[in-house]
Amino acid sequence: MNQRDLTLLTDFYELTMMQGYYEKGQNETVIFDVFYRQNPCNGGYAICAGLEQVIEYVKGLNFTYEDVDYLRSLGIFDEEFLHYLSGFHFSGDIYAIPEGSVIFPKEPLLKVVAPIMEAQLVETAILNIINHQSLIATKASRVVFAxxxxxxxxxxxxxxxxxxxxxxxxxxxxxxxxxxxxxxxxxxxxxxxxxxxxxxxxxxxxxxxxxxxxxxxxxxxxxxxxxxxxxxxxxxxxxxxxxxxxxxxxxxxxxxxxxxxxxxxxxxxxxxxxxxxxxxxxxxxxxxxxxxxxxxxxxxxxxxxxxxxxxxxxxxxxxTSKDCPSFGGVYKLAAIKTEDGEFVPKIKLSENTEKITNPGNKTIYRIYDKATGKIRADLICFVGEAFNPDEDLVIFDPLETWKKTKLKGGSYTMRELMVPVFRNGECIYQSPSVKEIAAYCTQEKATLWDETKRLFYPHRVYVDLSDKLYAVKKELLNQLGRE
Amino acid sequence: MNQRDLTLLTDFYELTMMQGYYEKGQNETVIFDVFYRQNPCNGGYAICAGLEQVIEYVKGLNFTYEDVDYLRSLGIFDEEFLHYLSGFHFSGDIYAIPEGSVIFPKEPLLKVVAPIMEAQLVETAILNIINHQSLIATKASRVVFAxxxxxxxxxxxxxxxxxxxxxxxxxxxxxxxxxxxxxxxxxxxxxxxxxxxxxxxxxxxxxxxxxxxxxxxxxxxxxxxxxxxxxxxxxxxxxxxxxxxxxxxxxxxxxxxxxxxxxxxxxxxxxxxxxxxxxxxxxxxxxxxxxxxxxxxxxxxxxxxxxxxxxxxxxxxxxTSKDCPSFGGVYKLAAIKTEDGEFVPKIKLSENTEKITNPGNKTIYRIYDKATGKIRADLICFVGEAFNPDEDLVIFDPLETWKKTKLKGGSYTMRELMVPVFRNGECIYQSPSVKEIAAYCTQEKATLWDETKRLFYPHRVYVDLSDKLYAVKKELLNQLGRE
CATH class of the missing domain: 3.20.20.70 (Aldolase class I)
Structure with a gap:
């Protein structure tokens, strides 16, 4: 990020929560998903961007003496916690959909798997960077289409x-x-x-x-x-x-x-x-x-x-993406690792059904029509779920579950969208150049039907849940409803 | 600006024009005005902000070897000009309305008086910084009012x-x-x-x-x-x-x-x-x-x-100032200094009458009602024009000139709004702290009638031209009309 120290580019509550977890000795590994709910400008898709700057930000995380002195001056953080911060580095994993990809609402486009204190700190800057660049890349794509x-x-x-x-x-x-x-x-x-x-x-x-x-x-x-x-x-x-x-x-x-x-x-x-x-x-x-x-x-x-x-x-x-100047990406807790190493799915309720989150450790498969190479649908599922494209696949809308589509075995192909970016705090991903990303984005847009690219009332691409994910989500909702 | 090198944060055409002036040996002193045409969100006023970052930017102007190497790699700039750039520093004057001030459309809120090559280079970043911060300060002021x-x-x-x-x-x-x-x-x-x-x-x-x-x-x-x-x-x-x-x-x-x-x-x-x-x-x-x-x-x-x-x-x-995510400040040539040291006013025509610029070396006086301390009007005039608040003053709308207001001598006070910020390339202004600016802004807002602060259909404050300025503007328009 042009050599700037962005470590303090975070919301204050991330730090008060971090100190809270620190004091409670509560630092289990969690999963946070970055996703968005609506395509900018009522469009049919978005383009994700900003990952390279997220990587630079995470690599550069470091509380300097001045940072710690400043936090101390606020009179709310104690010395032990400040000492912890001065040795802070990110030790978790990050997965993401590569920049320039076509993306759709509700699918995780970046996933942080890290001790909760670390996962919490990085929330704000990750959202800031991804929200901004994805917004402008999407807007540019619309203008270029026109x-x-x-x-x-x-x-x-x-x-x-x-x-x-x-x-x-x-x-x-x-x-x-x-x-x-x-x-x-x-x-x-x-x-x-x-x-x-x-x-x-x-x-x-x-x-x-x-x-x-x-x-x-x-x-x-x-x-x-x-x-x-x-x-x-x-x-x-x-x-x-x-x-x-x-x-x-x-x-x-x-x-x-x-x-x-x-x-x-x-x-x-x-x-x-x-x-x-x-x-x-x-x-x-x-x-x-x-x-x-x-x-x-x-x-x-x-x-x-x-x-x-x-x-x-x-x-x-x-x-400025004038008619829609924000992307609306959010960062939601999806799972907490228990002591025996299992991820327990977590869900966030809302009065608005479409705002309820998808729980668990997830990944996304993109399903293409074999004959045309165009996108048929995206499928959100748990990590480790296997699919055989030679077999028929029934996908369904997670809100309006009667809306089902049967994909005939052999007529489609599948591709996992997320790639590992950080593992145990180490960056294992090499960002392509901007020209390479732009070329990739052109390919990506070619996988969309024109009906999805049009400016007004575009055709929506389905983003569905696997049977297993849907069942776990329903069970969690029922549990919370009973409480 | 957090120690970043923003020298290349400029539009490419500033550099091609600079080289043009360089080659032509044409580097006369000019005046550029920063002003805006419409209050954000259909409001009755704006708050200016960003001057401190403009100052940091101008102070930091310096083409590094890497900057020059990059420009050389574009194959459009010749070595002599690149050599000039490597020794570049800003040598001009800047005047501005202090941050936190209430401002109105069409009045210069910042004025650059400098050799044209320098004045051209700084256009983009000055607009970027002033446009952004003035937008958000104005939006915040509206939210705070609500x-x-x-x-x-x-x-x-x-x-x-x-x-x-x-x-x-x-x-x-x-x-x-x-x-x-x-x-x-x-x-x-x-x-x-x-x-x-x-x-x-x-x-x-x-x-x-x-x-x-x-x-x-x-x-x-x-x-x-x-x-x-x-x-x-x-x-x-x-x-x-x-x-x-x-x-x-x-x-x-x-x-x-x-x-x-x-x-x-x-x-x-x-x-x-x-x-x-x-x-x-x-x-x-x-x-x-x-x-x-x-x-x-x-x-x-x-x-x-x-x-x-x-x-x-x-x-x-x-x-993001969502319903109005840009401020619309522009940077327009107002005058060129001749060899005998006189500023010749310049005007930019437009098919839209309200987009025609105000020519010459200008300043602004704010006129207050003596009894209440509230703003009566702003008066744009040439530098050096004198007014006596003990005498009656007739002000008139520069577009609808039949709209006249007579201010009785003794009933009003006047204050010049712009302060010198740079003189001969040296910064002679000490920015107040943000807290001080915020306190000043509170005072400034207190000089507005509630009718101007309201969110919907606010009362517009008059921004008028002095007789002398109006006469020169009319003469220039007539000249151009004859050509």
Whole structure:
């Protein structure tokens, strides 16, 4: 995390609870699941991201003298516990679904198996990191889907919620499918393409628009996108851009990457007019890029209206996920290990049935249609449950149990989604590069039906429970109901 | 900024433009204004925040060898320019409205006066920092207003958009009026109160709720807030809490800070029932705290419904400013210094009249009603304009100029809002502590009429232009219209 000490990036109650467990001598191994309940923006899926930063965070856990001094100053922690903290390190296991994967509500996307004091401490930062990056990766994926093959550039740094939101948001946006970012620091740290040309202030700092364009074209003839809306797009900006392109051509410059950018006004109307003007001047290969408060909905609409735009800069609405600025991932106790080494499943009740957690030490299998490679369903089960894809499999909705689907043996394949990340406190997972994760994410999205990817009222993918898990859950609910 | 190198936290086009200016030998001093156009959440005002982090950022500007190597690897910057960058430091002036101030749309809240290459580089990070913290401080102020005197605790770290959003969001929330945060790192770095007790997992890790409560009360008898909704709030949680409070009282423990926290269900109904149960058991001074997807609107409604809650934990909706997750601050060129040392005002046109910028080297005066101390209006004018509060002053709306107000001489006072922060690259401003800023913000809010603070359809405070500024703006518009 850029060498910062994030050990204290936790909720205060994690520490008061830790001291509580410490005093009670109660530090049994537990399982916490990270999962979320609803896809952002009413979508049909999400993209998980942030694991690399979670790994860095866990590896970097270390209460410095200053941290301990600060905690001591609060007057609520005793010396023995503070001494314990000063020697703290994470000794547990972590399993997770790799970054860039398609995920669905209610399935554990990260699982912490650790002594309860340790598992409790890491809750807040893990959620913070996973919630943020999964949110932005998912949003980016939606915007990229709406662009139907056009490139999306992430341009939101100035409106992001602080430096990290810009930095890790850019990372997540590229994972979700953006072709690059304006964020130079993200380019450096994550080896992703950085993009951008010039601002209105460039134009305004010259005596006139033509001179400003000309100066820019002289400097960057190989990559010359001119911002045409400073004064008047169609009367001044586009004609001046054409004049400069013509002069470049006349001077024998080979125009390769060049074009205009629209940043205000009606993008459908202006782009069509500008396209006509460029074409008539013989610049059919000039690109038209656009920015200005875009999101997947507006982009989708502009496409329908035939906007002549093939490159899109998306800022605020992507980097903040404006219509849904939080992911809602939670961290829930699923099991406690007894002295004889067994995990006892735990359940959290709620007045809302769909908020009741899934108990036990779980894993997830993804079921694919053999013929198409598309996802049929996900199956949450206990670790160690075995399935034979040559046999028929009946899956059912865990809330509306009469909704059953029979998968014929031989027609489907199964793949376990979680991979081990930490074992006994040691990281045993090597994060891929961001480019590799982005490529993997593209493959992952190809396993979704278009009906699940669409922006409005998507088809929901089933996430079902194994018979065994369902039976244990029902039994626990009955027990609690009796009490 | 926690010792991070944020020099590359900028949009790529700032660097391509910088190189452009470098190559053209064009580095005249310019003025850029930071301002915003609309109050978040349709409110009547905003609170500015983030200046301390802007100062740290500007002080820390330094292209390391690695930064320069990275930029070189992009193949677009030449060696001379890279050499210039490796010796870069900020040499300009910055003026700003102090953190915690009440601000209104269109007035410059920060002003950079610097050679254009430097002024351009710092645009992105300044906007990022100011936009984020001003957004959250403003949102916090709204939530605090809705709570009508009850304490608001900032609990959003796990849903914040990355570590910084949690950290600096907590800082901004305290500036905006929150009594504390759950974020321990924010507590350490900004010396603000940290708060919190225990989670559902604490309850679930014990054999039963009563035992969990009892254990917690034994540990923290001085500050004992019990979370009562893990199983069933009214049938189990509240009775078990009362049992534990009774046992504490019987054992001679002096109950000072104690009570319950509700985290689900209908908070109005449950709090009233719980209040009755606590009162009947003789615990009239037990507090009832609540959390669960709160924002200023729900809080306002719960107050109207007579919810018996006096302490509120607000998470996601505050830390992300959910219904309005970006502030929209922009950075616009206002003037360019000529060789003879004069600032030539610059204006940015737009098809939307209200998006046209205010030209020139400006400052802002706040006009107070002498009798009440409340804000009458803000007046944007050129630096050096003088006003005599003993004389009548006619102010007018810059868009709807027939809307005039006459302030009688002697009935008002005036105060200049901006303070110098950097002069010739040197920081000459000492940031107050966060607690001091928060106290100042409380004073600032007291200068607003309640009509401006209300959540819905607030009264707008006038932000007017001086006659001189208005005349120059009109002249520039006429000029551009003629071209």
């Amino acid at each position: 662009a139907a093959g056009d490139g999306i550039m992430e341009f939101g740094l100035r409106r992001a919620q602080g430096p990290d939101a810009g930095l890790y948001g850019a990372r997540a946006a590229v994972i979700g499918g953006c072709v690059g970012t304006s964020n130079v620091l993200a380019g450096k740290l994550f080896d992703v393409p950085v993009l951008g040309t010039h601002a209105h202030s460039w134009i305004m700092s010259f005596s006139d628009e033509y001179t400003a364009f000309k100066a820019y074209a002289d400097l960057y003839p190989d990559n010359c996108t001119l911002l045409v809306d400073t004064y008047d797009t169609l009367k001044s900006g586009v004609p001046n851009a054409i004049r400069v392109f013509q002069e470049m051509r006349d001077a024998g410059v080979k125009l390769t990457r060049y074009g205009i950018r629209l940043d205000s006004g009606d993008l459908a109307y202006l782009s069509k007019k500008a396209r006509k003007m460029l074409d008539e001047a013989g610049f059919e290969d000039a690109t038209i890029a656009a920015s200005n408060d875009l999101d997947e909905y507006l982009l989708h609409d502009l496409k329908i209206q035939g906007a002549a735009i093939t490159s899109w800069g998306v800022g605020t609405n992507l980097i | 709570a009508a005197g009850d304490g608001i605790m900032e609990f959003g770290l796990r849903r914040a958009q990355g570590p910084d959003a949690g950290l600096y969001g907590a800082r901004a929330a305290v500036i905006g009026g929150c009594v504390g945060t759950s974020n321990v790192l924010a507590g350490k770095l900004f010396d603000v109160p940290v708060l919190g007790t225990h989670a559902h997992s604490w309850i679930m890790s014990f054999s039963d709720e009563y035992t969990a409560f009892k254990a917690y009360a034994d540990l923290y008898p001085d500050n004992c807030t019990l979370l009562v909704d893990t199983y069933d709030t009214l049938k189990s949680g509240v009775p078990n809490a009362i049992r534990v409070f009774q046992e504490m009282r019987d054992a001679g423990v002096k109950l000072t800070r104690y009570g319950i926290r509700l985290d689900s269900g209908d908070l109005a109904y449950l709090s009233k029932k719980a209040r009755k149960m606590l009162d009947e058991a003789g615990f009239e001074d037990a507090t009832i705290a609540a959390s669960n997807d709160l924002d200023e609107y729900l809080l306002h409604d719960l107050k109207i419904q007579g919810a018996a809650i006096t302490s509120w934990g607000v998470g996601t909706n505050l830390i």
